[in-house]
Amino acid sequence: MHGIKRKEWTKELLRQKRVQDERKIHEYRHLTEDVLNLRDEQIYSTGAFEKTSALLEKNPEFNAIWNYRRDITSNLSSELEISFWNKELAFVMLQLKKYPKVYWIWNHRLWVLEHYPTDLPKIWQTELAVVNKLLEQDARxxxxxxxxxxxxxxxxxxxxKSLDKEEFEYTTNKINNNISNYSAWHQRVQIVSRMFQKGEIGNQRKYIQTEISYIINAIFTDAEDQSVWFYIKWFIKNDTVFKTLGKREYVQMLRDLRENIVLINNDEIDFSGKQNIWCLKILLVLESILKENESLTESNSEAYLTQLIDTDPLRKKRYLHLLKDLK
Structure with missing residues (x-):
């Protein structure tokens, strides 16, 4: 990093580091062998449990040891008090903070909560607050x-009680904070689908109009981000959207969206001298849907594909194939 002097590795320092590394490797191998032997001998004791802690702190991706830890806990469950479960949640949280993308840690935390000695919603509501904090640190x-x-x-x-409306607002807040939050857009897809299916949206037509406005505002904010484009494609192809609006209003929505995207693409050309790949791709989708609904008065798909060949040469063969299908 700038302003920080690099450590100078002399031969002696390198020798010392090599010795330390060899010692750590030896200790890790010895501990691994010890814990696996305990597992194979079906030893379910507090001592064995503590050894799994030491090993998992060194290697949290060792799923077999998480499994063994759960076996020990299950066998000792009649002796365990609430304090044990709270300590276990604290232990898992320490690992999550260091390794937030290791599946096995998340899986173990879920198992602990599912076996927590109470069914009250308080423990799960507390967990939701914990997830909020974790997603504040890494929202994606x-x-x-x-x-x-x-x-x-x-x-x-x-x-x-359904929490769909609260979760919908949560995705809105996260997207407003960072439009590139693909996970939040994906979550929005899940929630909107459920809200439609469960009839949780009172005025569906008004909701769709509001959501389209939100989408257009998002692409004007950052037309280069792919997250919103995936959401647009899903939204305009959603069967519920078509059924709610009816063909005439649905087609008008697509045409309005197309006009805005053309405007955004022109702005991109004026600003950078280049076509926007995502604008061109979604324009192709829009023309395809309009054609299916016998509402395409003039096709520019051939021009869009030709422009994509120049703008996105890595996918040239795909565009040539699509171009061939048009003719």
């Missing part, structure tokens, strides 16, 4: 978002 951690869906589902099952 898809492990955290997946885990959040599970926690919300648990709360909904216990309380028999």
């Amino acid at each position: 951690n898809y492990h955290g978002w997946h885990y959040r869906r599970i926690v919300v589902g648990k709360i909904e099952n216990i309380t028999n």
Whole structure:
């Protein structure tokens, strides 16, 4: 880093580091062998449990040891007090802070919560607050978002109350903070789908109009970000959107969206001298849908594909194939 003097590795320092590394490797191998032997001998003691802690702190991706840790806990469950479960949650949280993208840590935390000696919603609501803090540190951690869906589902099952509207607002806040949050856009897809299916949207037509405005504002904010473009494609192809609006209003929505995207693409050309790849791709999708609905008055798909060949040469063969299908 700038302003920080590099450490000068002399022969002696390198020798010392090599000795330390060899010692660490030896200790790790010895501990691994010891714990695996305990597992194979089916030793379910507090001593064995502590050794799994030491090993998992060194290697949290060792899933077999997480499994053994759960076996020990299950066998000792009749002797365990609430304090044990709280300490276990604290231990897992320490690992998550250091390794937030290791599946096995998330899986173990979920298991601990599912076996926590109470069914009250308080423990799951507390967990939702924990996830909020984790996503504040890394708002795009898809492990955290997946885990959040599970926690919300648990709360909904216990309380028999839907949290879809609250979660929808949560995605809005996260997207407003960072439009590039693909995980938040993906979460939005899940929630909107459920809200439509469960009839949780009172005025669906008004909601769709508001969401389209939100989408257009998002692409004007950052037309280079791919997250919003994936969401647009899903939204305009959603069957519920078509059925709610009816063909005439649906087609008008697509035409309005197309006009805005053309405007954004022209702005990009004026600013950088280049076409916007995502604008061209979604324009192709829009023309395809309009054609399916017998509402395409003039096709520019051939021109869009030709422009994509120049703008996105890595996918040239795909565009040539699509161009061939047009003719």
